[in-house]
Amino acid sequence: MDIAKVIVDVPVRSTDRPFDYLIPDDLKLWIEVGSRVAVPFGHRTVQGFVISLESGEIGTMPGLKPVQEVLDLLPPLSPELIELAEWMSRRYACRRISALQAMLPTALKGKAERLISLGSAESDAAATEDELFPLFAEPDQEERSITEFVAKHGEVSMKQLTRTFPEAAETVKFMLRRGVLTESQSIKDKMGKKKLKTVELAISTEMARGLLESFPARSARQKELLQFLIEMEALLPLPLKEVLAVLQISAGTVKGLEEKGYIEIGEIEVYRDPYRGRDFKPSVPLPLTPEQSHVYAAIARTLEAQSHDVFLLHGVTGSGKTEIYLQSIQLCVDQGRQAVVLVPEIALTPQMVERFKGRFGSGVAVMHSRLSVGERYDEWRKIREGKATVAVGARSAVFAPFVNLGLIIVDEEHESSYKQEENPKYHARDVAVRRAEQGGAAVILGSATPSLESYHAARVQTDIHFSPVLLEMPSRALGNELPAVQVVDMRDELKEGNRSMFSRRLHAALAERLERGEQTVLLLNRRGFSTFVMCRSCGYVAGCPDCDISLTYHSRSDNLRCHYCGHAEPAPKVCPECASEHIRFFGTGTQRVEEELGKLFPGMRVIRMDVDTTTEKGSHEKLLNQFRDKKADVLLGTQMVAKGLDFPDVTLVGVITADSALNLPDFRAAEKTFQLLTQVAGRAGRHQLPGEVVIQSYTPEHYSIIHASGHDFHSFVREELKHRKSLHYPPYCRLILVTLSHEQLPVLLRLAENYALNLQGKARQLRWYGSLDKLSADALDMLGPVASPMPRLKGRYRFQCIIKWRGTIDAIGLARTVAEELEDSVRDKDLQISLDVDPQMLM
Numbered sequence: 105m106d107i108a109k110v111i112v113d114v115p116v117r118s119t120d121r122p123f124d125y126l127i128p129d130d131l132k133l134w135i136e137v138g139s140r141v142a143v144p145f146g147h148r149t150v151q152g153f154v155i156s157l158e159s160g161e162i163g164t165m166p167g168l169k170p171v172q173e174v175l176d177l178l179p180p181l182s183p184e185l186i187e188l189a190e191w192m193s194r195r196y197a198c199r200r201i202s203a204l205q206a207m208l209p210t211a212l213k214g215k216a217e218r219l220i221s222l223g224s225a226e227s228d229a230a231a232t233e234d235e236l237f238p239l240f241a242e243p244d245q246e247e248r249s250i251t252e253f254v255a256k257h258g259e260v261s262m263k264q265l266t267r268t269f270p271e272a273a274e275t276v277k278f279m280l281r282r283g284v285l286t287e288s289q290s291i292k293d294k295m296g297k298k299k300l301k302t303v304e305l306a307i308s309t310e311m312a313r314g315l316l317e318s319f320p321a322r323s324a325r326q327k328e329l330l331q332f333l334i335e336m337e338a339l340l341p342l343p344l345k346e347v348l349a350v351l352q353i354s355a356g357t358v359k360g361l362e363e364k365g366y367i368e369i370g371e372i373e374v375y376r377d378p379y380r381g382r383d384f385k386p387s388v389p390l391p392l393t394p395e396q397s398h399v400y401a402a403i404a405r406t407l408e409a410q411s412h413d414v415f416l417l418h419g420v421t422g423s424g425k426t427e428i429y430l431q432s433i434q435l436c437v438d439q440g441r442q443a444v445v446l447v448p449e450i451a452l453t454p455q456m457v458e459r460f461k462g463r464f465g466s467g468v469a470v471m472h473s474r475l476s477v478g479e480r481y482d483e484w485r486k487i488r489e490g491k492a493t494v495a496v497g498a499r500s501a502v503f504a505p506f507v508n509l510g511l512i513i514v515d516e517e518h519e520s521s522y523k524q525e526e527n528p529k530y531h532a533r534d535v536a537v538r539r540a541e542q543g544g545a546a547v548i549l550g551s552a553t554p555s556l557e558s559y560h561a562a563r564v565q566t567d568i569h570f571s572p573v574l575l576e577m578p579s580r581a582l583g584n585e586l587p588a589v590q591v592v593d594m595r596d597e598l599k600e601g602n603r604s605m606f607s608r609r610l611h612a613a614l615a616e617r618l619e620r621g622e623q624t625v626l627l628l629n630r631r632g633f634s635t636f637v638m639c640r641s642c643g644y645v646a647g648c649p650d651c652d653i654s655l656t657y658h659s660r661s662d663n664l665r666c667h668y669c670g671h672a673e674p675a676p677k678v679c680p681e682c683a684s685e686h687i688r689f690f691g692t693g694t695q696r697v698e699e700e701l702g703k704l705f706p707g708m709r710v711i712r713m714d715v716d717t718t719t720e721k722g723s724h725e726k727l728l729n730q731f732r733d734k735k736a737d738v739l740l741g742t743q744m745v746a747k748g749l750d751f752p753d754v755t756l757v758g759v760i761t762a763d764s765a766l767n768l769p770d771f772r773a774a775e776k777t778f779q780l781l782t783q784v785a786g787r788a789g790r791h792q793l794p795g796e797v798v799i800q801s802y803t804p805e806h807y808s809i810i811h812a813s814g815h816d817f818h819s820f821v822r823e824e825l826k827h828r829k830s831l832h833y834p835p836y837c838r839l840i841l842v843t844l845s846h847e848q849l850p851v852l853l854r855l856a857e858n859y860a861l862n863l864q865g866k867a868r869q870l871r872w873y874g875s876l877d878k879l880s881a882d883a884l885d886m887l888g889p890v891a892s893p894m895p896r897l898k899g900r901y902r903f904q905c906i907i908k909w910r911g912t913i914d915a916i917g918l919a920r921t922v923a924e925e926l927e928d929s930v931r932d933k934d935l936q937i938s939l940d941v942d943p944q945m946l947m
């Protein structure tokens with residue numbers, strides 16, 4: 105192999121293709137497909153990824169530059185992941201480099217660094233002073249110390265040099281020009297490995313014992329250390345820090361013994377383990393219920409054959425899906441293969457981690473955004489170096505660098521957080537299915553409320569997604585009933601004079617729990633229900649001057665903030681339009697509910713869990729532990745409290761407003777409402793005590809609320825699918841959201857119009873264009889251009905087109921080509937076009 109094809113880390117579209125580099129002889133054994141390398145690009149050194157190797161006649165490739173260095177001992181990506189990235193770039197219309205970068209921990213997102221070393225002739229160790237300073241018999245003292253400094257270190261960074269010689273800028277520049285110093289570039293990672301100093305014997309134990317007898321009396325401390333190391337022989341090398349602490353000796357003592365050559369100070373690499381020192385209650389496989397056995401048998405057949413299948417596991421809340429996951433993983437691990445478990449970020453609670461660590465111990469690597477960059481890097485390395493067999497993590501864990509992956513589990517597969525909203529805009533569930541298909545692994549998509557896309561695909565053979573095997577578990581594992589649900593019409597409450605945010609029913613139920621010492625989970629559905637400021641006299645609403653959305657009130661700082669761009673201003677005391685004092689904060693935040701609870705139930709202990717109380721690392725966990733240990737009566741929160749929690753004493757779940765999200769401009773509003781209500785209702789009565797759920801609503805007749813209260817997934821799906829079909833929404837077609845943005849509105853209008861016309865024209869030529877009402881299998885239709893629901897963001901105007909399509913046509917390729925052609929033809933640097941394939945939000 106002589107040539108490496110490399111995708112370079114340069115963020116412009118024209119470089120989104122492989123570039124050829126020569127592999128120098130000394131790197132031949134080090135470079136593989138998936139290696140991260142430093143390569144020259146223009147005048148810079150950049151990071152890149154080797155996607156293939158080729159042999160070629162070097163003579164026929166004049167001008168090819170060589171690879172500069174290999175950046176890792178083990179290639180961070182496997183050929184399988186390289187292939188997956190290629191697929192992602194087509195599937196999500198993103199650049200290859202952006203797909204590759206998404207697969208790596210932040211710590212490996214290397215940046216070029218300038219390095220200074222001695223000039224070529226001068227770097228020769230035998231160089232005499234005369235050779236070093238040919239033009240000057242007497243180099244001045246400053247030059248001399250710089251040369252010595254650089255020679256001693258071999259290579260120094262610009263930063264090191266400027267710190268050490270802050271005054272010497274002119275001299276260094278002069279030395280560079282003369283060639284005494286030379287400059288190069290290298291890629292430096294954001295995060296190094298963590299090392300620990302260790303100490304051990306440098307001589308045999310026999311010899312050390314012999315030495316003890318004749319040890320000089322004035323070195324008693326050294327003797328003590330030597331003796332200790334002899335005793336601890338079996339445990340060597342020992343961490344230096346611990347030895348110092350145990351013996352109460354100084355580093356000088358150690359140094360002294362080292363200088364005598366009796367002991368050796370070394371270094372070992374350690375992993376920053378976020379769960380170090382924590383005990384996880386070991387758990388053993390439970391005997392499965394008949395429903396579970398049935399489901400497990402189907403999965404086990406596929407695993408035993410080591411073949412690829414996708415299972416959609418639809419099991420009601422508390423049906424014991426997790427036990428199915430655990431036993432399937434066990435089977436996979438017993439075969440010498442590895443498994444990945446994806447969990448939505450907010451459901452990745454300590455309780456969840458405990459269930460996997462408890463069964464598989466230290467073989468579990470955990471990856472989520474609340475870990476530090478270093479911790480995440482180390483968990484990732486544990487996987488890469490074969491020290492972990494199971495990875496549990498949020499979205500990006502789908503890229504865990506296992507080499508023999510046998511199983512991918514996607515828990516709560518309906519969660520929209522599996523879709524990444526920034527580039528690359530991938531959906532982890534779809535990537536999981538693709539990765540498994542590529543590598544012959546099984547996939548389990550689990551949920552109590554599967555997405556309509558997955559469910560429909562399992563029921564009908566659709567051509568738009570994979571076709572999973574449907575497995576259903578309609579009853580709870582512990583044999584108890586799903587909780588009884590009561591829907592309260594809040595309009596009636598108001599009519600009958602109750603102005604509180606709590607209905608009489610919920611109030612009474614809360615009082616009962618307090619009396620019985622049982623616990624309550626209260627959900628405040630905040631989606632589409634922000635705390636905005638409105639004047640009751642004239643209707644003025646405080647909005648962001650840049651984003652055209654209403655500002656949110658923050659009581660802690662008493663100011664108003666824009667959640668999209670961060671704009672902040674003090675909260676007004678009088679209306680800026682009409683000077684009225686009746687300006688009020690509308691909407692209900694968790695804080696207000698907490699205050700209200702305090703008034704209605706003095707002494708009630710409430711834990712509030714929302715973005716404000718969980719910003720600090722570990723706070724989420726602390727709050728949940730407090731609740732589990734019964735240090736509170738009520739757990740009050742946003743979406744965070746709806747998922748995955750399994751607390752035996754929770755017998756009441758209250759939903760303050762069920763329908764606040766129903767009026768959002770989102771075709772999935774009903775689906776999301778149904779899912780949230782079903783999930784949160786599922787937190788009640790999971791163990792011995794029966795559960796009760798109270799849902800408060802202003803539109804109790806809405807089918808998503810009716811069916812959620814009846815735990816009736818199938819009826820909900822039937823009704824929702826009817827709507828989707830008649831309006832042409834997924835799963836009956838696929839969507840591509842095209843957003844164009846520009847600082848100038850008139851320019852944007854023209855460009856958006858252009859985009860739409862070009863797209864329609866091309867689609868017509870290809871005979872794809874037409875209404876989706878027609879019976880043809882391949883069809884494409886387009887809505888827009890219209891102003892985006894967020895028409896202005898960070899000072900830029902935004903317009904969008906929605907492409908609806910079905911069949912085998914390459915609509916994604918078309919949308920991308922038209923975008924690139926428009927960018928090329930107008931050459932307006934301010935124009936941005938972004939494509940979102942299968943969007944979760946039409947914003």
Ligand SMILES: Nc1ncnc2c1ncn2[C@@H]1O[C@H](COP(=O)(O)OP(=O)(O)OP(=O)(O)O)[C@@H](O)[C@H]1O
Pocket residue numbers: 390391392393396419420421422423424425426427551552581582747748749750786790
């Ligand atoms: N075979 C079994 N025997 C005894 N207990 C079981 C069994 N399977 C599961 N359980 C218990 O049933 C309870 C519910 O199980 P689990 O939390 O796995 O359900 P789930 O389907 O993941 O629920 P959710 O979707 O609500 O998170 C847990 O307390 C679990 O320990």
Ligand SMILES: [Zn+2]
Pocket residue numbers: 639640641642643644679680681682683684
């Ligand atoms: Zn006013």
Ligand SMILES: [Zn+2]
Pocket residue numbers: 648649650651652666667668669670671898
């Ligand atoms: Zn704003």
